[in-house]
Amino acid sequence: MLGAEPFEAMLAAFQRAMKEKTPESLSALVASTRRTNWQTLPEAIGPLARDACPDCLSAIVTPGVSTDLAMVVLIALISRMEVMADGPYRVEHDESKNLTTYHDMLQALINHTDQVELRQTAITNFKLPLKLTEVIQVNSKNSPAIQLADVMIGAALEAGNIMTGHRAEGLDPDDLLALFRDDQLIHMLPDLDFGAQKEFRRGTQASEIIDYFAANFASEDRGA
Structure with a gap:
């Protein structure tokens, strides 16, 4: 366009x-x-x-404002895990610069005790307090679970590149996607069906979520 x-x-x-x-x-x-x-x-x-x-x-x-989407992706992931989890849970993550950078923010989310629920889309709500109780980093060499997750993530990225034409050969995307439920995949794909997208977000509270984060989790050493 x-x-x-x-x-x-x-x-x-x-x-x-x-x-x-x-x-x-x-x-x-x-x-x-x-x-x-x-x-x-x-x-x-x-x-x-x-x-x-x-x-x-x-x-x-504005100082501190960047194009880093790590927090946006983490919030999307947490929102999905909160729906899937039946009760309190802990996340173990490979050693990552992004997780180190956002550790204080994640800990603030875990420690937040106010009751709040805001609608993000037709299928997603952001609800506090979280069921998530702890986020820790571990060396993947000591965690078979993280090693398996890394392999599956790499396979998903390869399949995505094939589906979008960025790669010609590799895993069959249909075979790979069959291993996952729909609610286990988070993706960001462009959609020019503006009517459907408007309906998908009708009545959502995106601006209230931004205001809530600004009021409760902002600090001088963190950007917008």
Whole structure:
């Protein structure tokens, strides 16, 4: 919709602006945005392309704000595990820089005792306090369970690359997917059926979730 090459260039400029936070990188981002077919989706990037939106640029240069999606992915994973778990549970994770980075946030979520339930989508709610009681890191060499999980994750990534055309040969995706239940897979795929997506999110409380996190879990040493 936005033009493949100009859109890719815009994404690269956005990553650079988020990292460097300089006037030059911001100008390059605005220029690259204007070279896309932004008129086809003006509500998404129109403010930046048309007006060099000060609010957008201010958010990008805010110290601590980054494009790191680790916390978003972890929250999605926790939300799914909370549904699947019948009672209290512990997560063991391979030694990971991301988990180390977000350990304090995860511990704050575990320690949070206020009763709250917010609707994310038609099939997902975020509910506190969590059933999750502990998150620990272990060396995968000492954990056969984590070794098996690593193998299965690698296989899922390979199958996903084949399904999306990024890889020509490898595991048969249909054979692999047959090993999982639908509720055991979390994926992020683009969907241009805007009507269905709007219905999927009707009545959700995404903004309330953001406000709740900002009010209860924000600190000076953590970004947005």
